[in-house]
Amino acid sequence: MEILCKTHQILLLLFTILTISYLQPPKVQAFKAPFHPRDVLPWLPGKVSWPILGTLNNAADLLPSFVGAAFASNNSLNWKGSCFYNNSAWMEFHNKSSTEFGGGTLHIKVSKAHSWTCMDLYIFATPYRVTWDYYFISREHTLEFKEWESKAEFEYVKNRGVSIFLLQAGMLGTLQALWEVFPLFTNTGWGENTNIAFLKKHMGAVFEERPQPWVTNITVEDIHSGDFLALSKIRGRWGGFETLEKWVSGAYAGHTAVCLRDFEGKLWVGESGHENEKGEDVIAILPWDEWWEYELTKDDANPQIALLPLHPELRAKFNESAAWEYALSMSGKPYGYHNLIFSWIDTISENYPSPLDAHLVASVMTVWTRLKPAYAGNMWIEALNKRLGTQNLSLSEILVQVEKRGSSFGELLAIPEQDNWVYADGLWSDGWLLPLSVVYILC
Ligand SMILES: *[C@@H]1O[C@H](CO)[C@@H](O)[C@H](O)[C@H]1NC(C)=O
Ligand SMILES: *[C@@H]1O[C@H](CO)[C@@H](O)[C@H](O)[C@H]1NC(C)=O
Ligand SMILES: *[C@@H]1O[C@H](CO)[C@@H](O)[C@H](O)[C@H]1NC(C)=O
Ligand SMILES: *[C@@H]1O[C@H](CO)[C@@H](O)[C@H](O)[C@H]1NC(C)=O
Ligand SMILES: *[C@@H]1O[C@H](CO)[C@@H](O)[C@H](O)[C@H]1NC(C)=O
Ligand SMILES: *[C@@H]1O[C@H](CO)[C@@H](O)[C@H](O)[C@H]1NC(C)=O
Numbered sequence: 001m002e003i004l005c006k007t008h009q010i011l012l013l014l015f016t017i018l019t020i021s022y023l024q025p026p027k028v029q030a031f032k033a034p035f036h037p038r039d040v041l042p043w044l045p046g047k048v049s050w051p052i053l054g055t056l057n058n059a060a061d062l063l064p065s066f067v068g069a070a071f072a073s074n075n076s077l078n079w080k081g082s083c084f085y086n087n088s089a090w091m092e093f094h095n096k097s098s099t100e101f102g103g104g105t106l107h108i109k110v111s112k113a114h115s116w117t118c119m120d121l122y123i124f125a126t127p128y129r130v131t132w133d134y135y136f137i138s139r140e141h142t143l144e145f146k147e148w149e150s151k152a153e154f155e156y157v158k159n160r161g162v163s164i165f166l167l168q169a170g171m172l173g174t175l176q177a178l179w180e181v182f183p184l185f186t187n188t189g190w191g192e193n194t195n196i197a198f199l200k201k202h203m204g205a206v207f208e209e210r211p212q213p214w215v216t217n218i219t220v221e222d223i224h225s226g227d228f229l230a231l232s233k234i235r236g237r238w239g240g241f242e243t244l245e246k247w248v249s250g251a252y253a254g255h256t257a258v259c260l261r262d263f264e265g266k267l268w269v270g271e272s273g274h275e276n277e278k279g280e281d282v283i284a285i286l287p288w289d290e291w292w293e294y295e296l297t298k299d300d301a302n303p304q305i306a307l308l309p310l311h312p313e314l315r316a317k318f319n320e321s322a323a324w325e326y327a328l329s330m331s332g333k334p335y336g337y338h339n340l341i342f343s344w345i346d347t348i349s350e351n352y353p354s355p356l357d358a359h360l361v362a363s364v365m366t367v368w369t370r371l372k373p374a375y376a377g378n379m380w381i382e383a384l385n386k387r388l389g390t391q392n393l394s395l396s397e398i399l400v401q402v403e404k405r406g407s408s409f410g411e412l413l414a415i416p417e418q419d420n421w422v423y424a425d426g427l428w429s430d431g432w433l434l435p436l437s438v439v440y441i442l443c
Helices: 002-022 037-043 046-056 151-160 189-203 236-249 288-298 312-317 320-330 358-371 373-388 395-404 409-414 435-442
Strands: 065-070 077-079 084-094 103-113 120-126 129-135 139-145 162-167 228-233 255-261 267-275 281-287 303-308
Touching (some): 065 077, 065 084, 189 236, 395 409
Antiparallel strands (some): 065 162, 077 084, 103 139, 228 303, 267 281
């Protein structure tokens, strides 16, 4: 369970970060208000402040946004924050520490606060470190980098600057608690309605309540090898996860499975993301009765299931023994987290939902690589190494390597997954399915 939770935390965070495409410019008052309830949020514990914040904003507004990178040049970076309207930042390199590469000072000048009590929260990141600070008073602030960790960090900051992210007030300390309190993920009627509302608003997908009975009597004899099951879960952790997955991928199903009959005619269901005894998400082949029983009675994600039979012509061509061979070779293999993120990114530009860009992806990866190294490795480090044709490079080494080759991180992310890439824990696979085909079938 522990493992499952942690993996999901990373995924949820990523998905959540990806939802910022709906980030609108911060809504602020045009006059200097004396006080705003949001201003006190940073002082409240995350679990308290997050739901309050949720009622003040649209969920997507709550996510961190990349404002730019501060360089050591005379053209300082300028941006508008949610509290301070006129902000600028620049880097100064120095050698106060008398070390090989020296250190630096990030200067930040904030002014034009819209209220007396507001503040802006920031995350500052290089591939080698992540730190944060908040600003409350209009003046010049500084952030010290006493000493660059290595030549690579020194070079990186010289060329790429220090990345700056603006956070909504109240997010301090809640990044880690995000998934626990985010209403999309709550296993309640309220959470379910939030999911439905999100899908409607962002995808135009409408859920119409059917008349009872809600469970159709399926005649198992009518199901054949190759028939497809499209699932849409709308409640609880899986519900929130699938909602965001649908949204980033454009699919109307969040999960799929395939039916297979064995030589005795017994019906089985092959699916990925099945939780095994150790709490890991693996690919599994389950007897139909067990699978159906679980979906009917134990799945608390309120699954909406569509059975999509294979067209008779295609069914005639369906090679059952080849399908079984493949299914058995994948059984027990882990869910393909390695390139979950890559399946959403297939071109360098105009592919990220704006304002998401490669820079932000890199920084989020950086943040999480720093916070949860083991899971970051599983999530993307190996996949990035494959794309670069390297082995065992860390994220910072990858970023430096990309730079050296005169390429960009955006280009690296856009390199498509190759079917023959083998990961340390087995072949990548959501091998059962082509998620995109779901879109066409359901549309
Ligand atoms: C930056 O400003 C300093 C003086 O403040 C000046 O000496 C220097 O030439 C300027 N550099 C560039 C690249 O404009
Ligand atoms: C923003 O601040 C800079 C100095 O930090 C100043 O030169 C500039 O005029 C200010 N812009 C506005 C619109 O007030
Ligand atoms: C910083 O100072 C130390 C000792 O004075 C020197 O060895 C080092 O090269 C300097 N580093 C830089 C980047 O100037
Ligand atoms: C399903 O079939 C069983 C047995 O044929 C029957 O008793 C039951 O009422 C049916 N349920 C629905 C919802 O049609
Ligand atoms: C079906 O797949 C098996 C194993 O992959 C292969 O040996 C066989 O030739 C295939 N049959 C047809 C009709 O393509
Ligand atoms: C990468 O790491 C693995 C496991 O630690 C090791 O077996 C392999 O030799 C390493 N490859 C290189 C090129 O260092």
